[in-house]
Amino acid sequence: MSAARAVVEFVVTGDEVMRGTIADTNTAWTASRLYPLGLSLRRTVVVGDRGEDIRRALLEASSRADYCIVSGGLGPTSDDLTVECAAQAAGVGLRLDEPWLQHLRERWAARRREPMPKNNERQALLPEGAEMLGNPDGSAPAFSLRIDRCTFFFLPGVPREYQRILNDMILPRLARATGYAVLRTRVLQCYGVAESLLDELVAPIRAEHPEVRFGFRTKFPENHLSLAALALDEEGAARALAVVEAKCRDVLAPFIYGADGVTFAQSVGEQLASRGETICCAESCTGGLVAQLLTEAPGSSRWTTGAFVVYANSLKEGALGVSPEILCAHGAVSEPVARAMAEGARRASGASWAPAITGIAGPDGGTPEKPVGTVWLALAGPGPTRVKHSQYRGDRGQVRTLAAYGALQLVREALGAPPLARHFWEVGQGASPGKA
Amino acid sequence: MSAARAVVEFVVTGDEVMRGTIADTNTAWTASRLYPLGLSLRRTVVVGDRGEDIRRALLEASSRADYCIVSGGLGPTSDDLTVECAAQAAGVGLRLDEPWLQHLRERWAARRREPMPKNNERQALLPEGAEMLGNPDGSAPAFSLRIDRCTFFFLPGVPREYQRILNDMILPRLARATGYAVLRTRVLQCYGVAESLLDELVAPIRAEHPEVRFGFRTKFPENHLSLAALALDEEGAARALAVVEAKCRDVLAPFIYGADGVTFAQSVGEQLASRGETICCAESCTGGLVAQLLTEAPGSSRWTTGAFVVYANSLKEGALGVSPEILCAHGAVSEPVARAMAEGARRASGASWAPAITGIAGPDGGTPEKPVGTVWLALAGPGPTRVKHSQYRGDRGQVRTLAAYGALQLVREALGAPPLARHFWEVGQGASPGKA
Numbered sequence: 001m002s003a004a005r006a007v008v009e010f011v012v013t014g015d016e017v018m019r020g021t022i023a024d025t026n027t028a029w030t031a032s033r034l035y036p037l038g039l040s041l042r043r044t045v046v047v048g049d050r051g052e053d054i055r056r057a058l059l060e061a062s063s064r065a066d067y068c069i070v071s072g073g074l075g076p077t078s079d080d081l082t083v084e085c086a087a088q089a090a091g092v093g094l095r096l097d098e099p100w101l102q103h104l105r106e107r108w109a110a111r112r113r114e115p116m117p118k119n120n121e122r123q124a125l126l127p128e129g130a131e132m133l134g135n136p137d138g139s140a141p142a143f144s145l146r147i148d149r150c151t152f153f154f155l156p157g158v159p160r161e162y163q164r165i166l167n168d169m170i171l172p173r174l175a176r177a178t179g180y181a182v183l184r185t186r187v188l189q190c191y192g193v194a195e196s197l198l199d200e201l202v203a204p205i206r207a208e209h210p211e212v213r214f215g216f217r218t219k220f221p222e223n224h225l226s227l228a229a230l231a232l233d234e235e236g237a238a239r240a241l242a243v244v245e246a247k248c249r250d251v252l253a254p255f256i257y258g259a260d261g262v263t264f265a266q267s268v269g270e271q272l273a274s275r276g277e278t279i280c281c282a283e284s285c286t287g288g289l290v291a292q293l294l295t296e297a298p299g300s301s302r303w304t305t306g307a308f309v310v311y312a313n314s315l316k317e318g319a320l321g322v323s324p325e326i327l328c329a330h331g332a333v334s335e336p337v338a339r340a341m342a343e344g345a346r347r348a349s350g351a352s353w354a355p356a357i358t359g360i361a362g363p364d365g366g367t368p369e370k371p372v373g374t375v376w377l378a379l380a381g382p383g384p385t386r387v388k389h390s391q392y393r394g395d396r397g398q399v400r401t402l403a404a405y406g407a408l409q410l411v412r413e414a415l416g417a418p419p420l421a422r423h424f425w426e427v428g429q430g431a432s433p434g435k436a
Numbered sequence: 437m438s439a440a441r442a443v444v445e446f447v448v449t450g451d452e453v454m455r456g457t458i459a460d461t462n463t464a465w466t467a468s469r470l471y472p473l474g475l476s477l478r479r480t481v482v483v484g485d486r487g488e489d490i491r492r493a494l495l496e497a498s499s500r501a502d503y504c505i506v507s508g509g510l511g512p513t514s515d516d517l518t519v520e521c522a523a524q525a526a527g528v529g530l531r532l533d534e535p536w537l538q539h540l541r542e543r544w545a546a547r548r549r550e551p552m553p554k555n556n557e558r559q560a561l562l563p564e565g566a567e568m569l570g571n572p573d574g575s576a577p578a579f580s581l582r583i584d585r586c587t588f589f590f591l592p593g594v595p596r597e598y599q600r601i602l603n604d605m606i607l608p609r610l611a612r613a614t615g616y617a618v619l620r621t622r623v624l625q626c627y628g629v630a631e632s633l634l635d636e637l638v639a640p641i642r643a644e645h646p647e648v649r650f651g652f653r654t655k656f657p658e659n660h661l662s663l664a665a666l667a668l669d670e671e672g673a674a675r676a677l678a679v680v681e682a683k684c685r686d687v688l689a690p691f692i693y694g695a696d697g698v699t700f701a702q703s704v705g706e707q708l709a710s711r712g713e714t715i716c717c718a719e720s721c722t723g724g725l726v727a728q729l730l731t732e733a734p735g736s737s738r739w740t741t742g743a744f745v746v747y748a749n750s751l752k753e754g755a756l757g758v759s760p761e762i763l764c765a766h767g768a769v770s771e772p773v774a775r776a777m778a779e780g781a782r783r784a785s786g787a788s789w790a791p792a793i794t795g796i797a798g799p800d801g802g803t804p805e806k807p808v809g810t811v812w813l814a815l816a817g818p819g820p821t822r823v824k825h826s827q828y829r830g831d832r833g834q835v836r837t838l839a840a841y842g843a844l845q846l847v848r849e850a851l852g853a854p855p856l857a858r859h860f861w862e863v864g865q866g867a868s869p870g871k872a
Contacts, residue, residue: 018477020468022654023461027482032456041454042489046463046480053478218458280751287731288724291745295723298799298832300747306755307745309727315716315742315785319755349751363734396734 006178008034009065010044011057013072013082014157018048026071026162033166036185036213036228039067039174049079051088058089062148067174069166072157074140076120082154087127090147097132100124100141107139133169137161142169180230184237186245188225190255191264191405192420195223198252205247212244220398221405221425222264225252254418265293268408269303271415272353280349281307281407282320282341282356284332285375289404290355305351310341320344333358333370335387338378346380353414354380355407359390361399373427375403379410386410391427398425442614444470445501446480447493449508449518450593454484462507462598469602472621472649472664475503475610485509490521498525498584503610505602508593510576512556518590523563526583533568536560536577543575569605573597578605616666620673622681624661626691627700627841628856631659634688641683648680656834657841657861658700661688690854701729704844705739707851708789716785717743717843718756718777718792720768721811725840726791741787746777756780769794769806771814771823778816789850790816791843795826797835809863811839815846822846827863834861 010030017024027044034041047053061068073082087094101124108116126132126143133142140156142165153170155162175183190198195218206214215226227244231237249256258267272279281290291307294300308319313332316322322340330336338356346354359375366372373392378385388410392402402425413419446466453460463480470477483489497504509518523530537560544552562568562579569578576592578601589606591598611619626634631654642650651662663680667673685692694703708715717726727743730736744755749768752758758776766772774792782790795811802808809828814821824846828838838861849855
């Protein structure tokens with residue numbers, strides 16, 4: 001397959017990136033989209049808004065790469081130099097694209113009363129010989145241009161516009177350029193499996209199915225597997241993807257919680273909503289994180305009634321009815337308190353399910369018996385209350401995130417998901433999974 | 437000052453970055469540190485773990501830049517090629533650094549029982565002529581090497597190790613190389629001011645004080661101003677910074693909430709703790725975000741008692757005593773409900789202050805009278821309850837963040853901060869501040 005041999009480069013322009021005022025997020029996003037196509041990026045170059053630097057970056061890529069994607073510098077202001085530099089690097093002049101100029105004028109008239117400033121007409125200029133690709137969400141049009149041996153795609157840098165154009169216009173062209181016509185992708189989102197084990201589990205499937213590309217992406221504490229099938233037609237791509245997806249779902253069954261962009265909490269919430277059930281969490285050390293994750297997605301009022309963040313013992317008593325005797329005898333981070341918090345939250349909210357979390361997130365507050373990372377989880381529901389002890393590794397933020405995921409995982413298991421073994425971020429599970 | 441003329445480049449290596457498995461965060465962080473020194477980055481190059489690509493990137497930089505920082509590829513495995521490639525690009529061999537080898541052995545023995553694998557000895561190899569810089573947090577040592585006209589600094593890519601070495605070892609060297617000996621920095625963190633206005637307000641001070649460099653960084657919905665003073669001695673740097681900082685604090689007074697890394701919520705929390713006061717929030721549309729922000733920082737139990745996340749009306753009634761009549765007459769997103777939520781949370785928690793938030797985060801749920809972005813805030817405290825209506829722009833996540841900040845700002849104002857005008861992300865405050 002020619003894809004493996006095609007050289008792709010990426011050029012990012014913008015003073016704001018070079019000054020650290022904004023972070024470039026297009027590079028990682030682009031890399032994760034190209035990799036499954038078999039088009040791995042060979043080089044990314046980031047330069048500021050200086051004509052000399054932009055022209056040099058384009059000319060270098062033109063002699064080395066088959067394809068080059070360029071992000072940024074297509075705005076209407078004087079520091080937007082990409083169109084000019086592209087024309088200069090190609091040794092051609094500029095032409096006015098009349099249909100786009102017309103489009104710009106209509107777009108402006110629909111939004112504002114005053115006439116469009118002369119300056120904005122610049123956004124209808126393209127290098128001679130360039131192919132107009134347009135932009136469904138903005139005024140800066142994407143375009144394509146051949147320079148030397150390389151086909152360039154120029155895109156606006158605003159991530160929302162950039163991503164839509166790359167997905168809808170550029171990736172299909174690149175897929176076709178590999179000799180195939182159709183690309184079908186699936187992202188299997190996993191929780192509770194380390195990247196190295198994930199890789200190991202799917203390795204035999206990967207070896208057996210070279211027609212599907214495998215990619216990995218870490219989003220702490222999750223790991224995602226992306227599958228991409230390239231084929232000559234829809235049916236071929238869909239069939240190849242279906243076969244490999246089924247095999248991967250088989251070996252990864254305990255870990256897969258969703259696909260193609262759902263969040264972990266959302267997958268739990270949607271499952272509850274489909275059963276007509278609700279959730280209300282009692283949170284101590286996570287400080288509202290579970291509630292936050294459960295309500296991030298639109299429509300979350302279908303499954304979330306609310307949450308009790310009970311940081312102080314007085315609130316554990318007052319809002320949830322945890323008895324002062326239990327708190328005094330066992331301490332706030334203990335099995336009986338987690339149990340009483342969960343049962344109290346279920347009683348107070350009337351929700352179907354009430355997880356509870358109490359632990360020591362650190363960096364202070366640890367003792368020899370209850371070191372930083374100690375977390376007690378409980379889940380009150382229709383049946384008997386479940387409890388779980390964990391000892392997580394990591395900093396304050398990591399312990400809080402792991403505890404929140406642990407609580408949601410208790411709900412998943414109560415709803416029928418296969419129980420997970422001890423999480424790989426828990427103490428006693430081998431070396432730290434962080435890369436040295 | 438020679439700093440302005442020094443050309444600095446940055447090279448990032450790593451297949452994981454090129455595949456999009458992990459995002460490169462070192463580039464933006466490095467850029468934001470170099471800019472205040474007058475050392476703006478001219479180019480960043482990202483390449484995978486291929487010797488040919490790494491050598492080419494180093495040789496290109498060596499002929500063009502005065503300084504080049506290289507991140508990654510110093511680990512013990514076979515895909516860590518940076519040391520070898522550096523030696524090859526410089527045309528020299530490798531030497532074993534005996535003190536570092538000894539250090540590696542001791543480090544290993546302190547952690548594990550089995551002897552150190554032979555492979556790890558690779559991390560004591562440096563190119564001949566390189567200067568060992570070491571690594572206080574890890575086994576991969578940083579080093580410096582001259583190739584052609586350029587001084588290279590090679591650093592491990594792990595962000596925690598990278599940042600400490602750049603801050604403690606590299607930035608002081610670069611500062612000295614500009615002709616000055618001492619660098620003093622201050623970051624003034626602002627809320628409620630658009631980047632363009634921030635820039636405009638400090639422009640006269642900037643023009644008057646070329647001895648201090650100004651930099652800007654956006655962290656939605658905050659904007660940060662960094663000041664960096666370079667001087668020949670401690671006293672000169674401290675004096676120059678103090679003069680400019682005082683002037684900036686003067687013009688930015690209503691907006692500055694903290695400096696040098698404190699978070700917005702933490703600054704509110706610390707202020708409360710210093711007064712012996714506490715906070716407990718009643719959150720509807722923010723779903724626990726305020727609690728989350730207030731408890732992110734260590735020690736937050738000194739100011740947070742907890743929070744009531746009351747998504748469902750039944751919980752607004754049950755947990756906070758909001759009357760069903762008010763809910764029915766005015767709807768959940770209304771002044772009377774916000775007021776009743778705040779007063780109910782203060783009563784139920786015994787906290788000194790209880791902010792309340794009820795609004796429509798979207799994308800669904802808006803009506804002509806209460807469009808998406810409508811938020812009612814209230815604050816119950818020792819005095820009369822305050823209320824505030826806002827109409828924010830943005831997507832679901834942005835509206836939630838703006839509402840959470842708005843509630844914390846109410847607390848700041850109650851504690852004596854100057855009241856802010858309408859926030860620039862509220863409807864009716866000019867064009868969208870996002871860059872087109």
